[in-house]
Amino acid sequence: MSTSIGTSLVARDVVRVPVAFVNAYLVGPLGGPWVLVDTGLPTTSTWVRRAAEARYGTTPPEAIVLTHGHFDHAGNAAVLADHWGVPILAHEAELPFLTGRSDYPPQDPTPGGAIAFLSRFFPTAGYAFGGRVRALPADGAVPGLPDWRWVHTPGHTPGHVSLFREADRTLLAGDAVATADLDSWIGVATNAREVSRSPVPFVSDWDATDASVRRLADLRPTTLAAGHGRAIDRDAADRLVAFAARSHRPERGRYVPEPAVFGDEVGVVDVPPPAPDRTPTLVAGGTAGAVILSHLLNRARR
Numbered sequence: 001m002s003t004s005i006g007t008s009l010v011a012r013d014v015v016r017v018p019v020a021f022v023n024a025y026l027v028g029p030l031g032g033p034w035v036l037v038d039t040g041l042p043t044t045s046t047w048v049r050r051a052a053e054a055r056y057g058t059t060p061p062e063a064i065v066l067t068h069g070h071f072d073h074a075g076n077a078a079v080l081a082d083h084w085g086v087p088i089l090a091h092e093a094e095l096p097f098l099t100g101r102s103d104y105p106p107q108d109p110t111p112g113g114a115i116a117f118l119s120r121f122f123p124t125a126g127y128a129f130g131g132r133v134r135a136l137p138a139d140g141a142v143p144g145l146p147d148w149r150w151v152h153t154p155g156h157t158p159g160h161v162s163l164f165r166e167a168d169r170t171l172l173a174g175d176a177v178a179t180a181d182l183d184s185w186i187g188v189a190t191n192a193r194e195v196s197r198s199p200v201p202f203v204s205d206w207d208a209t210d211a212s213v214r215r216l217a218d219l220r221p222t223t224l225a226a227g228h229g230r231a232i233d234r235d236a237a238d239r240l241v242a243f244a245a246r247s248h249r250p251e252r253g254r255y256v257p258e259p260a261v262f263g264d265e266v267g268v269v270d271v272p273p274p275a276p277d278r279t280p281t282l283v284a285g286g287t288a289g290a291v292i293l294s295h296l297l298n299r300a301r302r
């Protein structure tokens with residue numbers, strides 16, 4: 001397997017590691033200390049570890065920070081935490097999904113669009129990281145990264161966080177927004193830079209999601225790097241402010257009329273009933289989904 005998977009420096013001491021259609025980030029100066037932000041799809045830990053070793057050698061990170069626990073962000077967290085012997089940190093409200101207490105709400109493929117279509121094949125199970133995982137410090141500090149703070153940006157998931165470095169206004173937004181249009185097949189295929197809404201089929205609270213986008217726009221980032229897409233560093237603040245000025249709630253979908261309900265420390269308490277699914281056949285969908293996924297994986301593996 002190639003050791004080069006197209007890493008890129010998106011801001012000072014911030015390296016993007018693309019893992020198929022999702023990004024992990026190596027954050028911290030050469031020589032450390034450093035932190036791994038998100039970990040990529042399950043079974044791709046070797047890619048992420050090699051990218052880390054290319055930059056930091058055998059110096060382990062101070063911690064693994066998860067913007068949230070979806071499979072494409074937390075997929076390698078346990079393997080890498082064990083490899084390096086470091087903790088996994090996430091927002092307190094995300095812990096039920098990382099400690100085996102709750103699965104995420106079911107994904108909703110019904111709003112339409114590329115990522116919604118593909119979501120049929122994605123898992124929504126939580127993880128059970130046991131003693132490896134703990135809550136981020138309540139004061140907004142990010143252990144190992146004194147220049148950074150975490151910002152609670154719920155909506156995509158209840159404990160979603162973004163990371164912000166005030167000094168140069170670099171923002172790691174996780175899935176609070178995307179920087180490629182995941183609703184468009186062309187957007188998915190080309191990965192063109194565009195401020196775009198949070199991955200739709202996994203958003204379980206749209207009011208909270210819109211509010212989180214406004215919170216991020218208020219930070220006026222100069223670099224916007226998200227979980228999906230390439231970083232935006234040209235007019236990022238103006239583009240995000242313009243994006244935040246309107247709601248990105250889909251026209252239809254399971255979580256559109258009302259959100260999923262979450263409880264402290266327990267995860268999902270209640271979900272709305274499934275919405276009508278207008279996709280004609282799952283057979284056709286399965287074929288198309290498999291083709292697209294294999295394309296994305298091969299592209300990243302090149």
Ligand SMILES: [Zn+2]
Pocket residue numbers: 068070156175199202
């Ligand atoms: Zn997500």
Ligand SMILES: [Zn+2]
Pocket residue numbers: 022070072073175199227228
């Ligand atoms: Zn994601």
